[in-house]
Amino acid sequence: MTIIEARGLTKRYKSKSGPVHALDGLDLSVPRGTVKALLGPNGAGKTTTVKVLTTLTRPDEGSATIAGIDVLADPRATRRVIGVSGQYAAVDENLTGFENLDMIGRLYHLGRAESQRRARELVDMFDLTAAGDRPVKGFSGGMRRRIDLAGALVTNPEVLFLDEPTTGLDPRSRLSLWGIITDLVKEGTTVLLTTQYLEEADQLADDISVIDGGRVIAEGTSDQLKEQVGGHRVVVSLMTSDAREEAVRILTRYGDGEPVVSSDGRTVDVGVTNGPQSLQSVLADLEASGIELHDAGMRRPTLDDVFLRLTGRSTEVNAGDPDETAGPSGTKPKKPKKPKRSKEKAA
Amino acid sequence: MTAVIAPGSPRVAPATGVASWFSDGWAVTKRNLIKIKRSPDMLIFAVLQPIMFVLLFSQVYGGAIAVKGTDYTQFLMAGIFAQTVVFGATFSGSAMANDLKNGIIDRFRTLPMSSSAVLIGRTNSDLVLNGISMVIMMATGFAVGWRVNGTPLEFLAGVGLLLLFSYAFSWVMALLGMSVKSPETINNASFMILFPLTFVSNAFVPSDTLPTALRIFAEWNPVSSLVQTARELFGNEGSTPTPDVWTQQHSLATVLIGIAVMLVVFVPWCIRRYESISSR
Ligand SMILES: Nc1ncnc2c1ncn2[C@@H]1O[C@H](COP(=O)(O)OP(=O)(O)O)[C@@H](O)[C@H]1O
Numbered sequence: 001m002t003i004i005e006a007r008g009l010t011k012r013y014k015s016k017s018g019p020v021h022a023l024d025g026l027d028l029s030v031p032r033g034t035v036k037a038l039l040g041p042n043g044a045g046k047t048t049t050v051k052v053l054t055t056l057t058r059p060d061e062g063s064a065t066i067a068g069i070d071v072l073a074d075p076r077a078t079r080r081v082i083g084v085s086g087q088y089a090a091v092d093e094n095l096t097g098f099e100n101l102d103m104i105g106r107l108y109h110l111g112r113a114e115s116q117r118r119a120r121e122l123v124d125m126f127d128l129t130a131a132g133d134r135p136v137k138g139f140s141g142g143m144r145r146r147i148d149l150a151g152a153l154v155t156n157p158e159v160l161f162l163d164e165p166t167t168g169l170d171p172r173s174r175l176s177l178w179g180i181i182t183d184l185v186k187e188g189t190t191v192l193l194t195t196q197y198l199e200e201a202d203q204l205a206d207d208i209s210v211i212d213g214g215r216v217i218a219e220g221t222s223d224q225l226k227e228q229v230g231g232h233r234v235v236v237s238l239m240t241s242d243a244r245e246e247a248v249r250i251l252t253r254y255g256d257g258e259p260v261v262s263s264d265g266r267t268v269d270v271g272v273t274n275g276p277q278s279l280q281s282v283l284a285d286l287e288a289s290g291i292e293l294h295d296a297g298m299r300r301p302t303l304d305d306v307f308l309r310l311t312g313r314s315t316e317v318n319a320g321d322p323d324e325t326a327g328p329s330g331t332k333p334k335k336p337k338k339p340k341r342s343k344e345k346a347a
Numbered sequence: 348m349t350a351v352i353a354p355g356s357p358r359v360a361p362a363t364g365v366a367s368w369f370s371d372g373w374a375v376t377k378r379n380l381i382k383i384k385r386s387p388d389m390l391i392f393a394v395l396q397p398i399m400f401v402l403l404f405s406q407v408y409g410g411a412i413a414v415k416g417t418d419y420t421q422f423l424m425a426g427i428f429a430q431t432v433v434f435g436a437t438f439s440g441s442a443m444a445n446d447l448k449n450g451i452i453d454r455f456r457t458l459p460m461s462s463s464a465v466l467i468g469r470t471n472s473d474l475v476l477n478g479i480s481m482v483i484m485m486a487t488g489f490a491v492g493w494r495v496n497g498t499p500l501e502f503l504a505g506v507g508l509l510l511l512f513s514y515a516f517s518w519v520m521a522l523l524g525m526s527v528k529s530p531e532t533i534n535n536a537s538f539m540i541l542f543p544l545t546f547v548s549n550a551f552v553p554s555d556t557l558p559t560a561l562r563i564f565a566e567w568n569p570v571s572s573l574v575q576t577a578r579e580l581f582g583n584e585g586s587t588p589t590p591d592v593w594t595q596q597h598s599l600a601t602v603l604i605g606i607a608v609m610l611v612v613f614v615p616w617c618i619r620r621y622e623s624i625s626s627r
């Protein structure tokens with residue numbers, strides 16, 4: 001059963017260089033109890049989508065329902081069934097972690113005793129027992145994130161929105177956050193999360209919507225998306241980049257599409273239909289041409305490949321986007337390292 | 348982290364009507380008061396600034412500025428009160444701008460709370476801060492010789508009117524705070540507007556001593572009406588004749604109309620604006 005449904009969302013913003021189509025006819029549908037990832041580079045429209053669905057922004061056109069409630073017509077009722085943790089932690093610096101959560105409980109009208117009980121419970125659950133009674137001012141980025149996420153869980157909402165929940169977190173905090181999200185889903189919560197990390201979407205989501213330019217450009221499970229790029233990819237790493245052109249020629253011969261050359265020019269890969277056979281042929285031809293290899297193998301396509309195929313851009317290109325460091329709270333998110341492609345190769 | 352995140356916790360907690368409106372307003376007011384408590388610099392500023400103004404003006408200009416029928420300290424106090432509460436109201440503006448910048452407004456706007464609660468909490472807590480400033484100023488005033496010549500009721504009416512004016516003006520500033528790009532803008536902009544408004548008035552000198560253009564401005568300036576009313580209620584006006592301008596002759600009515608207009612226009616405007624803002 002669908003719990004989040006959005007149809008034809010559009011949102012234009014004025015900017016110095018003309019109107020920006022933050023959303024350009026975005027459709028979305030999320031079944032109850034599942035995790036949907038919105039995957040896209042900076043500026044794709046992820047945050048705008050979340051803002052529309054969480055009643056923060058009104059779209060210019062389109063409609064949305066959550067748990068049967070018309071989001072645009074009845075924002076107040078919508079707010080009762082959702083929990084939100086935005087792209088930048090929205091916590092009060094001057095309040096303690098506990099006070100932040102207690103205040104949120106009060107504003108959900110849980111009553112004094114219940115608000116305090118729940119706030120204490122969440123502080124403990126998020127490993128903030130020791131710091132929970134100190135002002136958030138002194139919290140690390142990861143601790144702020146956790147308090148913010150706890151704030152989204154005060155009423156144990158049916159639908160949880162998480163906008164780039166792990167951006168800027170160290171690997172350990174990321175893993176523990178993934179654990180929390182997984183647990184919530186086990187208990188029946190529906191989660192819509194946005195991410196720039198393919199790995200994250202791959203790990204957490206039942207279903208992925210790849211968005212770019214304010215529109216969904218591909219949709220499906222991680223496997224279905226990978227399917228679109230081809231069953232396997234043949235990867236060769238060269239001893240020297242001089243042999244690159246010849247290697248590309250050989251891979252083109254057996255591949256389904258254009259081979260992709262890594263930025264250092266020493267790794268070339270291509271999607272193929274019949275993995276093992278293509279690999280053998282490629283290796284034979286490379287040997288015949290006298291090209292020395294550092295490594296060679298076959299791997300399943302990653303979402304990176306999917307993204308590249310769909311947008312013609314690699315996700316790496318977006319890493320330097322200045323937008324990302326301009327957080328309103330002044331906390332500059334830094335990018336966790338993405339796994340290197342070469343490591344994922346099967347020998 | 349434990350596995351179970353939500354052991355039997357409430358899913359939905361609808362509450363409507365006046366009760367939730369009060370409890371929401373109180374939850375936000377409490378949050379703002381905690382902030383005042385936790386940032387002593389803010390409190391110290393709110394306390395020291397009025398002390399400094401009272402001492403500076405009464406001691407430095409006291410001898411130089413003559414006021415008919417009374418001494419300068421008596422004349423000055425209502426002016427200082429008015430200036431302080433007007434400036435105090437700007438805090439609502441910078442605080443709203445800060446909340447917007449920090450994203451906490453986004454958090455509030457995704458909660459099923461009353462949409463006026465954040466603004467009511469804001470203006471309420473600033474009223475408390477202004478009230479504290481008032482008490483400190485009055486104590487300082489008494490120490491340097493200020494005396495109230497009105498009845499206790501008139502005195503309370505004067506204090507109440509000053510605070511009510513600052514409360515209404517808080518809503519004007521809150522709207523500004525939600526309309527600017529950064530909290531710094533609001534501080535700079537308010538100085539540009541409020542310095543002329545408070546200094547080109549009868550707050551520090553009788554307006555009839557001003558050059559013609561400034562005098563006309565001062566006589567029609569609503570801050571002058573506020574000062575004039577407070578001065579009369581405290582019995583500090585001396586024998587300077589009240590300027591023959593409607594807003595001065597009927598200063599109390601002017602102030603009450605001003606307060607009503609600010610509230611009627613800016614309260615709904617603020618709430619409407621609040622319902623569509625979001626940090627960026
Ligand atoms: N309030 C706004 N004013 C102007 N432009 C905006 C605003 N919010 C978003 N945009 C623009 O809309 C586009 C989509 O933004 P956003 O939804 O934040 O993307 P994402 O979260 O995927 O990085 C971007 O080009 C962004 O600059």
Ligand SMILES: [Mg+2]
Pocket residue numbers: 046047048087163164
């Ligand atoms: Mg974003």
